[in-house]
Amino acid sequence: MIATTLVSIALGLTLAQHDGQAAPAAHEVAAPTEAAHAGGGDGEAAPGETAHAEAAPGEHGGGHGGHDLSLGGVMMHHVSDGYVIEYPGVCGGAFAWNCEWNLRETFGDSLKFGGLDMTPTKHVIMMWLASALLLLVVFSALRGKAIVPRGFYNFVELLVAFVRNEIAIPNIGAADAGRFLPYLLTAFFFILFVNLFGLLPFAATATANLSVTVCLAVLTFLVTQYAAIRAQGIGGYLKHLTAGVHWGLWIIMVPVEVLGLFTKPFALTVRLFANMVAGHFVILALLGLIYAISIWVFPVSVALALAIFMLEIFVAFVQAYIFTLLSALFIGSGLAHHGHDEQAEAHH
Amino acid sequence: MASFTNVTPVLAAGIADINPGLTLWAAITFLLLLFVLGKFAWGPIVKLLDEREKTIREAIDSAKQERAEAERMLAEQKESLVHATREAAEIAKRNQQEVEVLRQQLTARARKEADELVAGARKQIVEEKSKAVAELRGMVADLAIDAASRLVKSSLDEKAQRQLVEDYLKQLPVGRA
Numbered sequence: 001m002i003a004t005t006l007v008s009i010a011l012g013l014t015l016a017q018h019d020g021q022a023a024p025a026a027h028e029v030a031a032p033t034e035a036a037h038a039g040g041g042d043g044e045a046a047p048g049e050t051a052h053a054e055a056a057p058g059e060h061g062g063g064h065g066g067h068d069l070s071l072g073g074v075m076m077h078h079v080s081d082g083y084v085i086e087y088p089g090v091c092g093g094a095f096a097w098n099c100e101w102n103l104r105e106t107f108g109d110s111l112k113f114g115g116l117d118m119t120p121t122k123h124v125i126m127m128w129l130a131s132a133l134l135l136l137v138v139f140s141a142l143r144g145k146a147i148v149p150r151g152f153y154n155f156v157e158l159l160v161a162f163v164r165n166e167i168a169i170p171n172i173g174a175a176d177a178g179r180f181l182p183y184l185l186t187a188f189f190f191i192l193f194v195n196l197f198g199l200l201p202f203a204a205t206a207t208a209n210l211s212v213t214v215c216l217a218v219l220t221f222l223v224t225q226y227a228a229i230r231a232q233g234i235g236g237y238l239k240h241l242t243a244g245v246h247w248g249l250w251i252i253m254v255p256v257e258v259l260g261l262f263t264k265p266f267a268l269t270v271r272l273f274a275n276m277v278a279g280h281f282v283i284l285a286l287l288g289l290i291y292a293i294s295i296w297v298f299p300v301s302v303a304l305a306l307a308i309f310m311l312e313i314f315v316a317f318v319q320a321y322i323f324t325l326l327s328a329l330f331i332g333s334g335l336a337h338h339g340h341d342e343q344a345e346a347h348h
Numbered sequence: 349m350a351s352f353t354n355v356t357p358v359l360a361a362g363i364a365d366i367n368p369g370l371t372l373w374a375a376i377t378f379l380l381l382l383f384v385l386g387k388f389a390w391g392p393i394v395k396l397l398d399e400r401e402k403t404i405r406e407a408i409d410s411a412k413q414e415r416a417e418a419e420r421m422l423a424e425q426k427e428s429l430v431h432a433t434r435e436a437a438e439i440a441k442r443n444q445q446e447v448e449v450l451r452q453q454l455t456a457r458a459r460k461e462a463d464e465l466v467a468g469a470r471k472q473i474v475e476e477k478s479k480a481v482a483e484l485r486g487m488v489a490d491l492a493i494d495a496a497s498r499l500v501k502s503s504l505d506e507k508a509q510r511q512l513v514e515d516y517l518k519q520l521p522v523g524r525a
Contacts, residue, residue, distance in 0.1 A: 081367065111369075116368055116369060116372070117367075117369045118369045118372065118373065119369065120373065121367065121369070121370055123370055124369075124370055124374075124377075127373070127374060127377055128377065131377050131381055134381065134385075135381070135384065138385060139388070139389065142388075142389060142392070142393075145392065145393070145396060146396075147399065147400055147403060156393070157393060157396075157397065160390065160397065164397065178394070181390065181394060182382060182385070182386035182390045182391070183382060185385070185386075186378065186381050186382040186386065186390070187378075189385070190381055209367075209370065210365070211366050211367045211371045212370065212374045214366060214371060215372075215374035215375045216374070218375075219375070219378060
């Protein structure tokens with residue numbers, strides 16, 4: 001019961017970040033102004049508005065919805081990346097729920113290398129915080145490491161054993177699993193922690209950003225190709241691209257196989273991204289009903305949002321699992337001698 | 349990716365944009381994590397997992413072995429118990445037989461001795477009897493003769509004696525003289 005209440009408050013606070021934008025939008029959308037205030041702002045809307053107004057000129061121009069104060073705009077703003085981090089704290093001499101830290105102002109142009117803009121964004125910071133949390137959790141857990149384990153180490157070891165015994169060994173094989181285990185474990189824990197971290201109030205989900213998921217997918221792609229080339233040799237690797245068919249069919253098969261190489265990481269990229277974005281959208285849409293209809297729908301909205309939030313915790317694990325499982329599967333299929341090659345050779 | 353931005357309002361909002369800086373940061377963060385965790389966390393944890401699996405497997409194996417050993421010993425014990433019981437029964441039986449034989453022997457010997465004793469006694473009795481009879485006979489003859497002589501001496505006078513001798517002489521065959 002206490003946990004339920006806490007999560008409800010957390011959800012309310014998550015949305016409170018957007019009060020600053022939602023409140024002035026009252027005349028545009030159906031949400032009454034008092035409803036926006038009751039949602040968690042309670043007078044914080046005014047300083048939020050000014051802070052936002054100050055920050056606006058420095059923001060990324062890529063249309064992350066920061067200026068769109070409709071419900072859809074707020075949702076887009078929640079999931080999209082930017083250079084402004086909103087947090088509760090003391091700013092402008094008073095406590096506020098939506099203090100802003102503009103990274104663009106902090107770093108200026110110091111991290112711009114030609115066309116490459118390395119200025120950390122909100123998602124970079126969130127990713128770093130999640131990674132720091134991951135390191136903290138793992139290394140504090142390691143103190144309980146023993147042949148008869150203690151405390152939180154049991155849980156970390158459970159996940160490690162799960163990745164090893166249920167993902168790596170069945171798909172890669174016991175002989176080669178050890179080599180790829182560090183990559184799979186890091187991918188699993190990184191995705192898990194970034195996913196879960198994004199569920200905290202005021203945090204953002206870096207894995208709900210294509211730029212991050214594409215990076216992970218590319219890493220899996222590189223590891224997969226490395227595994228395949230190591231196992232089959234460069235000749236066997238290229239031969240596999242021809243699918244072992246008659247050379248006359250190469251003009252069809254080679255593009256298909258090459259396409260096949262890239263659809264896998266593409267699917268990885270989009271799956272993780274879409275899953276992480278979708279949950280946030282659903283939660284925000286449910287809580288948005290409070291603003292769009294009436295404050296009196298809040299029991300239904302909060303209950304449903306809470307259910308989705310629970311689901312999101314599960315999804316965080318599932319997506320980490322799926323990404324790792326598919327990576328292991330691709331690595332394993334790269335290592336193994338391919339079925340259709342053998343079939344083709346048998347026909348000769 | 350930029351070409352997708354006009355397709356739908358969602359994509360138009362910019363969440364489908366690829367920010368190369370972010371991608372690079374993600375890669376750097378991930379590789380750093382991979383290095384640090386791989387070296388200091390996953391390696392030791394996986395090694396420990398292997399060790400524990402090995403320990404457990406060995407413990408199970410040795411437990412199995414010990415169990416088999418215990419079972420074997422139990423079977424041996426049972427077998428030897430059966431053997432001992434059978435042996436004890438045999439010994440008891442044999443003892444009984446020996447005792448029986450001994451009893452019979454003793455009985456037989458006792459009976460024989462008794463018989464011999466009886467026979468000896470009987471023989472002695474017969475001997476004693478015959479000796480007594482002979483002795484008695486001698487004594488009876490002496491007594492008879494004594495009595496007879498006393499009787500004769502008292503009843504016969506000279507005239508009678510003469511008569512007796514003459515009778516006796518008359519009875520003798522004539523031819524022989």
